[in-house]
Amino acid sequence: MDPKLARLECSLQEAMATITAGQLGRRVGASWSVAQILDHLNLTYVGTIRNLERSLKAGNPGSGQKRARARWQRLLITRLGWFPSGRMAPERVLPREAPPEQIASEVIKNLTRMDGLIGQCELRFGPKPIADHPLLGPLTAREWRAFHYSHGKHHEKQIRQLKARFTP
Numbered sequence: 001m002d003p004k005l006a007r008l009e010c011s012l013q014e015a016m017a018t019i020t021a022g023q024l025g026r027r028v029g030a031s032w033s034v035a036q037i038l039d040h041l042n043l044t045y046v047g048t049i050r051n052l053e054r055s056l057k058a059g060n061p062g063s064g065q066k067r068a069r070a071r072w073q074r075l076l077i078t079r080l081g082w083f084p085s086g087r088m089a090p091e092r093v094l095p096r097e098a099p100p101e102q103i104a105s106e107v108i109k110n111l112t113r114m115d116g117l118i119g120q121c122e123l124r125f126g127p128k129p130i131a132d133h134p135l136l137g138p139l140t141a142r143e144w145r146a147f148h149y150s151h152g153k154h155h156e157k158q159i160r161q162l163k164a165r166f167t168p
Helices: 003-016 034-058 067-078 100-125 141-166
Strands: 131-133 137-139
Touching (some): 003 034, 034 100, 067 137, 067 141, 131 141, 137 141
Antiparallel strands (some): 131 137
16 A cells, blocks of 8 residues: 555544444534544545546546646645645535444545555556546546545544544
8 A cells, every 4th residue: 555545544543443333423513423524535535436447447547637727726735735624525525324334444445445546547647647636637646645645634633533522
């Protein structure tokens, strides 16, 4: 596994380590529950998996969108690791009401699967963009990893904050 995504996997597993099944689905105020955060992350991994599989199947790494379109956002997230807070998630990655225990096991499995596909695309397409991100445009393998790392760390922090509220 890529070292950056391996660190993310460890961080997420540590954050989830002592959360009980009852706490997974518990919401605090209007914020998402831990299960909903994990479901959101899982849906982003599944979306990326589908996107990368399309690129591999087509033998073509994307639509050819211009990279300049979202240059600054892409640089902030993939180079500086800054992920904006308070932004509404796109509808396609809003949490479903899936069983919390199912989500907790799926999220790591799909993170690993996504990492493997990023590696396959990197081998096949080289250093150029391997697939299009819906908001950031065409991303290279390094940028896809950095995006998911920044995004995952953003939500890992939220999980840890919720977890702290569960403990007396």
